[in-house]
Amino acid sequence: MSFPVFMYHEVNSEAVFVQLKNYLQDKYFVREATFAGQMEFLKKQGCQTVLPGDISSISENKVILSFDDGYEGNYICVLPILKKYGFKAIFFVTAGWVGQPYMLTWQQIKEMSDAGMEIGSHTFGHAILGNLKPAQITEELKRSKEVIENHILKEVQSLSFPNGNYSKQVQKIAMSLDYKYLFCSSFGYWAPAGNTAVIPRIVATEDLADFTEAVKKNKAYILKCQFMQAIKAIPTMILGKSLYNRLYLKLFKLKEMGK
Numbered sequence: 001m002s003f004p005v006f007m008y009h010e011v012n013s014e015a016v017f018v019q020l021k022n023y024l025q026d027k028y029f030v031r032e033a034t035f036a037g038q039m040e041f042l043k044k045q046g047c048q049t050v051l052p053g054d055i056s057s058i059s060e061n062k063v064i065l066s067f068d069d070g071y072e073g074n075y076i077c078v079l080p081i082l083k084k085y086g087f088k089a090i091f092f093v094t095a096g097w098v099g100q101p102y103m104l105t106w107q108q109i110k111e112m113s114d115a116g117m118e119i120g121s122h123t124f125g126h127a128i129l130g131n132l133k134p135a136q137i138t139e140e141l142k143r144s145k146e147v148i149e150n151h152i153l154k155e156v157q158s159l160s161f162p163n164g165n166y167s168k169q170v171q172k173i174a175m176s177l178d179y180k181y182l183f184c185s186s187f188g189y190w191a192p193a194g195n196t197a198v199i200p201r202i203v204a205t206e207d208l209a210d211f212t213e214a215v216k217k218n219k220a221y222i223l224k225c226q227f228m229q230a231i232k233a234i235p236t237m238i239l240g241k242s243l244y245n246r247l248y249l250k251l252f253k254l255k256e257m258g259k
Contacts, residue, residue: 002189004214005064007201010102011035012073020071020102027205032077038204038211039085045215049087051118052158052181052199055192063215064190065089066183066201068122068160070097075108079115092122092160092183095144106151113152120158121145121179130165137173145177157181161198171197187225189217 009028047061070093097103124144145156157180164185188200213221
């Protein structure tokens, strides 16, 4: 049995979307009304939102909702909607970005944790882990885990790789630091029984039709996403991950948060 793990970034109003255009690609911004519609659809379908550690207790209609980076809309817009439907989600926080403009504060993160949401790590400085040396990888993962744990007073078990960038070395170091669940951004459904080392996800966008097809596991939708992923992999293979990431930022005229 497999189920979707949806990947979000920021959910907010049109006004905030305009302000974040220099930092966030359009496809990673979901308007609040769209997100509310997606959650209503899940509720009508009888879906249950779960956290990574819950997977053994629920047999069907499972969905994981995940959010990367730690944008303030996760608290302002997402949390109230999740509470309305009795849903929960995991929020991957870039620890070094907390408190910056447009980002969550530690007080908000603690409130979300206390409300039953899981807080995971997205490294300390949104580092592209595959480009780093072992000591640097360890510092990014260990520092973020410790900082988050000190604020929420709970163990951090999950890690999301920034830009989906990782290697076997990154996996090994993460597991040695007691991260139990590792998430990437490659398309796919999670089949826990298959002992997937790195958990794939599905990008949740403004397209409600795509969202519904992903939940229903529509074969045509899956083939389309697999094809697009194969096409996107070609530039990375040719240029290498480091150069591709730099060109990606320039192509979409994006800035790194805090820079």
